[in-house]
Amino acid sequence: MTVANEYIPGNSPIHSMTPLAKIIWTSVVMILALLFNHPLYLLALFFSVLLVAKIAGVLKVLISTLKSLFLFSLILILLQVLFTKEGEVIFYITEYLPVTKNAVYLGTAMGLRMMAAVLSFLIFLLTTRFKDIIQTLTNNLKLPIDYVFIFMTALRFIPTFLNEIKQVKEAQSCRGCSLDGWNPLVKIKAYAAVALPLVLVSLQKADKLAMAMETRGCGSGPRTCYREQKMSAADLSLVFISILLAVFAVLARLNGYGTYQY
Amino acid sequence: MISNPIIQVKDLCQNLDENHFILNKINLTIGSGEFLALVGQNGAGKTTLAKHFNGLLKPTSGKVLVDNLNTKYVKVSELAQKVGYVFQNPDHQIFHNSVEKEISFGLKYLNLPAEEVKRRTDDALKAVGLVDYRYAHPYSLSRGQRQRVALASVLVLKPNVLVLDEPTTGLDYRESMQIMNMIRSLNNQGHTIIMITHDMSLVSTFAKRVVVLNKGEILLDGPVREVLSHQEILSETFLEIPPISRLADKLSVIGIPKNLLTVEEVYRALCDVRGAEK
Ligand SMILES: Nc1ncnc2c1ncn2[C@@H]1O[C@H](COP(=O)(O)OP(=O)(O)O)[C@@H](O)[C@H]1O
Ligand SMILES: [Mg+2]
Numbered sequence: 001m002t003v004a005n006e007y008i009p010g011n012s013p014i015h016s017m018t019p020l021a022k023i024i025w026t027s028v029v030m031i032l033a034l035l036f037n038h039p040l041y042l043l044a045l046f047f048s049v050l051l052v053a054k055i056a057g058v059l060k061v062l063i064s065t066l067k068s069l070f071l072f073s074l075i076l077i078l079l080q081v082l083f084t085k086e087g088e089v090i091f092y093i094t095e096y097l098p099v100t101k102n103a104v105y106l107g108t109a110m111g112l113r114m115m116a117a118v119l120s121f122l123i124f125l126l127t128t129r130f131k132d133i134i135q136t137l138t139n140n141l142k143l144p145i146d147y148v149f150i151f152m153t154a155l156r157f158i159p160t161f162l163n164e165i166k167q168v169k170e171a172q173s174c175r176g177c178s179l180d181g182w183n184p185l186v187k188i189k190a191y192a193a194v195a196l197p198l199v200l201v202s203l204q205k206a207d208k209l210a211m212a213m214e215t216r217g218c219g220s221g222p223r224t225c226y227r228e229q230k231m232s233a234a235d236l237s238l239v240f241i242s243i244l245l246a247v248f249a250v251l252a253r254l255n256g257y258g259t260y261q262y
Numbered sequence: 263m264i265s266n267p268i269i270q271v272k273d274l275c276q277n278l279d280e281n282h283f284i285l286n287k288i289n290l291t292i293g294s295g296e297f298l299a300l301v302g303q304n305g306a307g308k309t310t311l312a313k314h315f316n317g318l319l320k321p322t323s324g325k326v327l328v329d330n331l332n333t334k335y336v337k338v339s340e341l342a343q344k345v346g347y348v349f350q351n352p353d354h355q356i357f358h359n360s361v362e363k364e365i366s367f368g369l370k371y372l373n374l375p376a377e378e379v380k381r382r383t384d385d386a387l388k389a390v391g392l393v394d395y396r397y398a399h400p401y402s403l404s405r406g407q408r409q410r411v412a413l414a415s416v417l418v419l420k421p422n423v424l425v426l427d428e429p430t431t432g433l434d435y436r437e438s439m440q441i442m443n444m445i446r447s448l449n450n451q452g453h454t455i456i457m458i459t460h461d462m463s464l465v466s467t468f469a470k471r472v473v474v475l476n477k478g479e480i481l482l483d484g485p486v487r488e489v490l491s492h493q494e495i496l497s498e499t500f501l502e503i504p505p506i507s508r509l510a511d512k513l514s515v516i517g518i519p520k521n522l523l524t525v526e527e528v529y530r531a532l533c534d535v536r537g538a539e540k
Binding site for chain 2: 178193
């Protein structure tokens with residue numbers, strides 16, 4: 001599975017919004033996804049997220065991730081079919097394995113919920129600069145910089161590590177270690193040859209990063225920023241709409257809309 | 263014509279997508295026992311081309327034959343016995359706690375008798391000059407020594423061809439010379455050497471044939487002397503030509519040959535010119 005989570009420069013309206021507005025939007029999408037369990041409501045939510053991806057111009061980059069998520073959703077549906085036996089039966093795979101409406105709906109709802117939440121977060125990462133995210137989390141949301149930095153660095157290093165894994169695999173197969181076969185037993189045995197150099201190289205990297213940060217004065221005192229982030233009218237309206245939507249959704253949910261009776 | 267080809271590259275293209283190529287129509291034949299330098303500026307496609315020699319990359323179009331085997335149909339770990347590839351960063355492959363274990367790792371996959379494993383490991387240790395460090399921890403060695411461990415761990419498989427991707431980057435002069443002399447003696451023992459570099463003075467001292475890559479295409483291909491005499495073409499690639507060759511090129515106006523490589527040669531040529539004047 002390939003994960004796209006690195007900032008992609010662009011000048012879409014989504015790119016130019018402040019990170020805080022986007023964080024609130026992402027959180028609202030997550031709240032909505034958890035609030036409802038009716039597949040149709042979740043489908044609408046999912047499409048709204050896709051629309052945002054389209055506006056941001058990152059839909060193409062997300063295709064491969066989307067494919068993997070889709071596969072995962074199918075597995076979720078399959079699991080539901082195996083374990084949910086209540087409700088109206090649509091058809092039978094075998095005599096003992098009925099496919100119920102409940103199972104399909106529940107699986108679909110879970111899949112859509114996951115896809116909407118993951119995608120909205122990825123859109124946020126793809127359209128926001130690393131340093132802007134850090135600034136928002138520490139300055140606007142007042143989170144402690146140390147923890148923010150740990151979390152953000154972990155995210156930032158995912159593509160680096162994927163690349164590192166590729167290089168280690170190549171280097172090991174060049175000395176006759178067979179990783180490119182299909183035999184799972186051989187692959188498991190060869191695992192150490194990839195995992196160990198990877199850990200060692202990563203430790204070296206972490207060490208260097210820490211040194212680079214220290215030499216630039218990280219941790220020496222309170223942090224100030226060169227550019228202050230200001231909320232624009234567009235940002236404020238997005239935040240307003242998101243929060244309104246969340247409140248409305250909670251009210252709707254309390255009145256019994258958006259749920260599916262299993 | 264090259265009499266005993268070991269690697270044949272035919273119309274090799276490697277594309278990122280339809281409009282962007284990394285390599286464009288590469289044709290190259292490398293004979294067994296050659297010492298070839300692959301040069302070009304950063305991003306010229308040297309690494310990409312070299313990764314085709316042992317099947318790490320498969321051509322988008324065209325084909326690569328190693329010992330008359332099409333790399334498309336052979337696993338990298340099997341080709342490793344014909345073409346050894348030493349990467350720029352040795353730390354991507356080191357994970358044992360002694361130099362000896364590290365070097366013999368690749369032999370596990372060949373089901374060789376114990377004496378043979380020992381013999382090959384000893385030979386490789388000797389070839390890279392690390393006999394005294396047999397039981398040392400690889401991470402206690404210097405960068406240059408780790409590079410040699412990486413070289414040895416490929417050598418134990420007895421590949422005919424050795425591809426070395428920038429073997430001297432990050433090394434000081436003494437360590438560079440050590441590894442280059444090792445590479446030279448491996449070439450004398452019959453190994454085919456393909457060395458990627460952009461250090462032209464290494465090339466003029468050690469290589470016999472040079473292939474210059476520029477923007478995914480072969481710009482020049484020939485003996486070192488001949489390639490170094492095409493200085494206008496070389497200047498396109500921003501490669502730094504050794505000062506003595508540049509001097510020879512400048513002095514060609516007074517009648518000395520363009521294709522000189524060493525101070526000694528230029529000195530002789532100058533003496534000859536002066537002798538003729540008298
Ligand atoms: N996996 C890849 N994806 C995208 N571009 C690549 C990839 N591999 C190489 N390239 C591009 O191909 C060109 C040649 O790269 P490379 O062979 O590493 O050059 P060299 O080794 O001569 O410095 C570079 O411009 C590089 O950006
Ligand atoms: Mg390279």
